[in-house]
Amino acid sequence: xAGVMQNPRHLVRRRGQEARLRxxxxxxxxxxxxxxQLPEEGLKFMVYLQKENIIDESGMPKERFSAEFPKEGPxxxxxxxxxxxxxxxxxxxxxxxxxxxxxxxxxxxxxxxTVL
Amino acid sequence: AQSVTQLDSHVSVSEGTPVLLxxxxxxxxxxxxxxxxxxxxxxxxxxxxYTSAATLVKGINGFEAEFKKSETSFHLTKPxxxxxxxxxxxxxxxxxxxxxxxxxxxxxxxxVTP
Numbered sequence: 178x179a180g181v182m183q184n185p186r187h188l189v190r191r192r193g194q195e196a197r198l199r200x201x202x203x204x205x206x207x208x209x210x211x212x213x214q215l216p217e218e219g220l221k222f223m224v225y226l227q228k229e230n231i232i233d234e235s236g237m238p239k240e241r242f243s244a245e246f247p248k249e250g251p252x253x254x255x256x257x258x259x260x261x262x263x264x265x266x267x268x269x270x271x272x273x274x275x276x277x278x279x280x281x282x283x284x285x286x287x288x289x290x291t292v293l
Numbered sequence: 294a295q296s297v298t299q300l301d302s303h304v305s306v307s308e309g310t311p312v313l314l315x316x317x318x319x320x321x322x323x324x325x326x327x328x329x330x331x332x333x334x335x336x337x338x339x340x341x342x343y344t345s346a347a348t349l350v351k352g353i354n355g356f357e358a359e360f361k362k363s364e365t366s367f368h369l370t371k372p373x374x375x376x377x378x379x380x381x382x383x384x385x386x387x388x389x390x391x392x393x394x395x396x397x398x399x400x401x402x403x404x405v406t407p
């Protein structure tokens with residue numbers, strides 16, 4: 178059973194461009210979570226999605242950021258008009274049911290976004 | 294709301310000596326607590342978790358952690374460090390108020406010297 182897959186692993190964008198980060202959850206997992214890790218910091222929750230639904234986006238910046246998890250295909254985290262402050266590692270995690278208590282989130286290897 | 298504080302940003306140990314990574318949490322309810330490890334340029338791997346069962350939790354690679362409610366602590370230990378333990382370690386609390394949102398500590402970077 179393949180783990181959580183993220184691509185690309187590294188992404189370089191110039192200021193003002195768009196960044197699209199993809200996450201394929203583990204087989205059988207329908208719950209996806211996105212986190213951002215700034216240099217020298219821990220992971221910060223961004224958004225929690227189930228298939229075709231956003232459950233909690235309390236950690237998402239109000240502008241330029243959006244996320245989706247369509248019925249078919251990977252979850253996408255989209256950042257429009259990137260700025261230097263968006264440079265970070267973005268991690269995706271998945272779980273078979275709502276995370277909490279004994280339910281573990283399984284993490285992907287991350288996408289490292291660099292904005293020039 | 295829950296939060297975690299990792300008391301050391303960097304820990305350096307000699308190979309073969311004990312490792313202690315300190316974590317304190319704040320929570321209104323009985324929390325679920327986790328330790329994750331992140332090797333360079335890799336994703337996070339779960340070391341162990343506490344979910345209100347036994348207070349002494351054994352994890353992978355010889356790590357264990359003890360939940361102490363009176364001290365609101367969940368320190369991670371290993372009796373004998375190995376070179377492969379060099380990594381960043383995160384203490385994490387699950388928000389029991391809602392769907393289980395994970396709150397990460399700032400991390401402890403572990404260096405193991407020969």
